[in-house]
Amino acid sequence: MEKVLGVDIGGTKIRMGIIAADGTILHEEQVPTVIPLYPYLEQHVIRMLIKEPEIASIGIGTHGFVDPKEGKIIYAAETLPGWTGTPVKEWLELATGRRVEVENDANAAALAEAKFGAAKGYGRVVVLTLGTGLGGGIIWDGKLLSGGPHGGAAELGHMILHPNGVQCACGRHGCNEMYVSGTALRRRIKEAGLPYSPPELFEKAKTDSAAREVVEGFTADLAVVISSLQAAFDMDIVIIGGGVSEAADLWMDSLQRQLEPVLLNPLQIEVAQFENDAGILGAALLVLEGE
Ligand SMILES: [Zn+2]
Incomplete structure (x- = not known):
């Protein structure tokens, strides 16, 4: 072989x-x-x-x-x-x-998830990796959508979500990754004055309303990111990976609720298979x- x-x-x-x-x-x-x-x-x-x-x-x-x-x-x-x-x-x-x-x-x-992992068998796939930043990849009819004159296609972390928002490492303000990433989640927790790590936050959200509010703010922004990507790509499936996805069983319901009013069409959301x-x-x- x-x-x-x-x-x-x-x-x-x-x-x-x-x-x-x-x-x-x-x-x-x-x-x-x-x-x-x-x-x-x-x-x-x-x-x-x-x-x-x-x-x-x-x-x-x-x-x-x-x-x-x-x-x-x-x-x-x-x-x-x-x-x-x-x-x-x-x-x-x-x-x-x-x-x-x-x-x-x-x-x-993203290609690995599309071919061998959670999106196996699907032609149009968007992968969002929520780690230090927000990484992403788009598979279009089985091929990576990438490159461009600046090599910047599918830089999903740097689509602007909140104009005039938090300053990003790219020099601009309000990029997706400043709101939807592991780092962003830590900042949101700190801003809310809570003493939790991200895994603790998701656990606490079951009983603590301040923690729940942070989770809901996070999943609401993630839902908008997914909604915009759906309008552009009408993908079959979205795969969510990175550190934040490890606690997906604790926030997936919240995300699904937030997605309902903002999606154009039904969309399958799955957690990445590979770390x-x-x-x-x-x-x-x-x-x-x-x-
Ligand atoms: Zn940026």
């Missing part, structure tokens, strides 16, 4: 997996992210190829804005210094003699696709 290498590059660690065509992870390992990144990445990829010479191609999901056609990093300055401008596909194909494809990490993770493995599986799918 065909084997590929999936590489998931984050700000603190790089995960690598040797993956079979059916999505089975045959071997997996993790190394810390080291700057300068490119020579270090090449060294580890070649080490994996020596370990498993049958690897036919290499998929890379990386933090930052990516031009997936050229396989080049458009922007990743703060988290991965020196990574901006790196022609990863060109250099790594030259170094390995294998086909290489590069994508944004959130997009790659850690989505990155390497999605990266692998970049090269398992279209062969």
Whole structure:
């Protein structure tokens, strides 16, 4: 069976997996992210190829804005210094003699959910990952909607939800991720003067009205985000992942109630199936696709 290498590059660690065509992870390992990144990445990829010479191609999901056609990093300055401008596909194909494809990490993770995970079998899928920020991915008739002249397609975290709202890291005000993410939830809890962590908040909301109010504010904003995306994409299904999704059984009813008045059409909402493995599986799918 065909084997590929999936590489998931984050700000603190790089995960690598040797993956079979059916999505089975045959071997997996993790190394810390080291700057300068490119020579270090090449060294580890070649080490994996020596370990498993049958690897036919290499998929890379990386933090930052990516031009997936050229396989080049458009922007990743703060988290991965020196990574901006790196022609990863060109250099790594030259170094390995294998086909290489590069994508944004959130997009790659979305692809994993669409093909192997909670949205398996659906053609039009929106994945929202509620973690430190709000990551996202859109699968359109089975393909990733990504790239663009600035590599910024499907940057769902930076759609403006509240004009003149909380300032975002992108420099503008009121972006989705300032209201709908794990970080945003922590800020909402603090603003409400509550002493809870996000998991505690969801638990307390059963009995404490102040906690419930924070949860309702959060799910109301998430509902508006989903509603706007439905108007643009009319997707079959929305997958919600990231840390916040771990407590989904405690807030899903609230979200469903908030969705009722704002959805144009019925819509299926599911929780992501993969946590850690989505990155390497999605990266692998970049090269398992279209062969
Ligand atoms: Zn923003």
